[in-house]
Amino acid sequence: MVTVSDPDELQTVHLRVAELVQGLHNRPDTDSDTVLAELAEHAAVEITGAQYAGITLTRNAKTIETPAATHHWPLLLDKIQQRHLEGPCLTAAWEEKTVHVADLETDERFPKYRKDALSETPIRSIMAFQLFIAGETVGALNVYSEQPGAFGADSRNLGLIFAAHSSVAWNSARREEQFRRALASRDSIGQAKGMIMERYGVGAVQAFELLRKLSQDSNVPLTRIASDLVARAQPSSP
Structure with missing residues (x-):
């Protein structure tokens, strides 16, 4: 004081x-x-x-x-x-x-x-x-x-x-x-789009539309859909 x-x-x-x-x-x-x-x-x-x-x-x-x-x-x-x-x-x-x-x-x-x-x-x-x-x-x-x-x-x-x-x-x-959360969300969405593009042979727009449809159908935020998809693709720890 x-x-x-x-x-x-x-x-x-x-x-x-x-x-x-x-x-x-x-x-x-x-x-x-x-x-x-x-x-x-x-x-x-x-x-x-x-x-x-x-x-x-x-x-x-x-x-x-x-x-x-x-x-x-x-x-x-x-x-x-x-x-x-x-x-x-x-x-x-x-x-x-x-x-x-x-x-x-x-x-x-x-x-x-x-x-x-x-x-x-x-x-x-x-x-x-x-x-x-x-x-x-x-x-x-x-x-x-x-x-x-x-x-x-x-x-x-x-x-x-x-x-x-x-x-x-x-x-x-x-x-x-x-801002940091937005960057993290963007990175997750970008990684998920890349995985879909590689796996299904589609373009970036189609990959994003697929993510958006999954989000709408499941009533789960798009960022969480993307994060879960990326997390499941990571190799499991021994």
């Missing part, structure tokens, strides 16, 4: 976060889960007042995931949100805003969540920042403290910086994963 006392220090933290994200981009083996885990760890350290941090993701406001958390408490709090379909992190994710719970003992916005959070965890203050995620998924970067009134203006400024960088980093990592 850091304390930001002036604009120069805020700028310094901003640069540290940018360098962190750049470092994640430069590592060839970094996947989206790793990006989120590392950003959550750094958020718990950098954001003023934070003891713990976590990422909340949801697609339809009914199913909640916690792909990254620095402690058991963020995981449990998301389970409570899932239980009651209400809470500050879920609200931040869907309503595209920052949600600040200064003192869970007195905050009345999420009554069911508040009751269980108070009885099951020591968390007393929360600040949640909406993540700008491409596609149907929405999310929030959340920080937590066992002390009421732990978060203020510095926390909000740093949290917004982290949320912006986290959104960019995760979207980029997801695009890389999608």
Whole structure:
């Protein structure tokens, strides 16, 4: 946890976060889960007042995931949100805003969540920042403290910086994963087409049409049809 006392220090933290994200981009083996885990760890350290941090993701406001958390408490709090379909992190994710719970003992916005959070965890203050995620998924970067009134203006400024960088980093990592999956699918389809062309003496278009018909008839994705065909053609291990 850091304390930001002036604009120069805020700028310094901003640069540290940018360098962190750049470092994640430069590592060839970094996947989206790793990006989120590392950003959550750094958020718990950098954001003023934070003891713990976590990422909340949801697609339809009914199913909640916690792909990254620095402690058991963020995981449990998301389970409570899932239980009651209400809470500050879920609200931040869907309503595209920052949600600040200064003192869970007195905050009345999420009554069911508040009751269980108070009885099951020591968390007393929360600040949640909406993540700008491409596609149907929405999310929030959340920080937590066992002390009421732990978060203020510095926390909000740093949290917004982290949320912006986290959104960019995760979207980029997801695009890389999608690109790698697309390449793998293309390779599998290409190999399967080649096998059919060689075995049945047909052209590339005819081979692809055969794969497509098999996919339609069996109601199985074309990429899986191709992968299974290639896998069956591999020699068995002794």
